Amino acid sequence: MKGDLSASHPTPVTAELARTYSRMADEELLRLARDQGSLLEAARLTLEEELRKRGLSVEDTPQPSAEPSPPAEEAPSLWQGWKTAFQAEEDAPPPKGLLARTGKLHAFYLETLRLYRDHFRLFASFIVPAALLNFGIWVVRRLANRALAQALLPDTLGPWRLTPSFLAAATAVNLTTALSAWTVTSAAFACIVTAVDRLGRAQEVRVRDCCVRLQARLGPFLRATVLAGILTGLGFGAAGGIVVVLFTIVEALTHSPGMSVTSATVALYVLAALVLGVLARMAFTIPLVMTESTSAMVALKSSNRLSDRFVLRIWLALMESEIVTYLVVLGMHKGQSYLAEQFPFPFWSQYPLGAGATVLVGLLQVPAMIAITLLYFRARERAAAKL
Secondary structure, three states, X not given: OHHHHHHHOOOHHHHHHXXXXXXXXXXXXXXXXXXXXXXXXXXXXXXXXXXHHHOOOHHHOOOOOOOOOOOOOOOOOOOHHHHHHHHHHHHOOOXXXXXXXXXXXXXXXXXXXXXXXXOHHHHHHHHHHXXXXXXXXXXXXXXXXXXXXXXXXXXXXXXXXXXXXXXXXXXXXXXXXXHHHHHHHHHHHHHHHHHHHHHHOOOOOOHHHHHHHHHHOHHHHHHHHHHHHHHHHHHHHHHHHHHHHHHHHHHHHHOOOOOOHHHHHHHHHHHHHHHHHHHHHHOOHHHHHHHOOOOHHHHHHHHHHHHHHHHHHHHHHHHHHHHHHHHHHHHHHHHHHHHHHHOOOOHHHHHHHHHHHHHHHHHHHHHHHHHHHHHHHHHHHHXXXXX
16 A cells, blocks of 8 residues: 555655656666665665566566676766765774774765765856855845945944944844845755765756756745744854853953954854854755655754764864855955055955855855765665664
């Protein structure tokens, strides 16, 4: 009954399997049918359905000759490297120190970088448009905040003295643009998830196919993105609020302008590291929405469950993204200040430099997205093995 139900109501996975089997030759299907024990139930049922359509049976499989020719050497699978790294971790004795664990992490991230290197143009085709669009959003936010400050802030107010009307308007602008940028980045992440999934199945990957998949799951994707964005915003908002409180306390105790910008930035990133440890548990939400027919809330709960054994690695990937972003932005500001002192460039010349820095940040964040995707598929594999 269970097999019949899945056949009459195909899921995206069974539909993809059906398309794959329909493109295979008879000999390939019969060779696969001889080894049905290694297939999952959905794959086995789909294979049997394709065999019935062609009028084939396992008995039609040609018998091997007495002296078979040596098989041709097959190219290693894209998944082989990172699966081997995980298998080595599972088969090895328990680590006796941080160095043992670090070595395994190192092997895993090397495989992640190899996958990124081998398919750089594919992943860049997702992240570069998203980065440029995010830069446009940043420009709009900056211009809007400047216009609000000129319209709503009297010249008599000093720094950090804001009127309620300006706070309300600036908060609305910043929340809207932040959520827009978050959605754009999440869309690129969703396409990367689909691309890695297809690469793992040894299927042809085209940018258009990944975008079509995102369009098919657009509703659940947007709900999951907004939900994760709100939780992330609350976490980082709390960290920023603590920094503001610290700024006020230092100002009151020392009767000075308060913490320096550098001190405030360091404090913010320390608190952000703690927040990311909690947010790491929802890192699988987008991959779940893109690969399974599930709702946003169910995906969020499943992400919390699946990420149990991988929180540290997810946290390291997220911290890599944050540190890379900070270093590139810092370098951009330093470069702008130096160029402004040495050369009288016009005001608009900062925008090409900012666009290039934003694209660079996006390209450097892709390994973290790939790593989280691979961890998700590994976590799902472990969960399926326990059933």
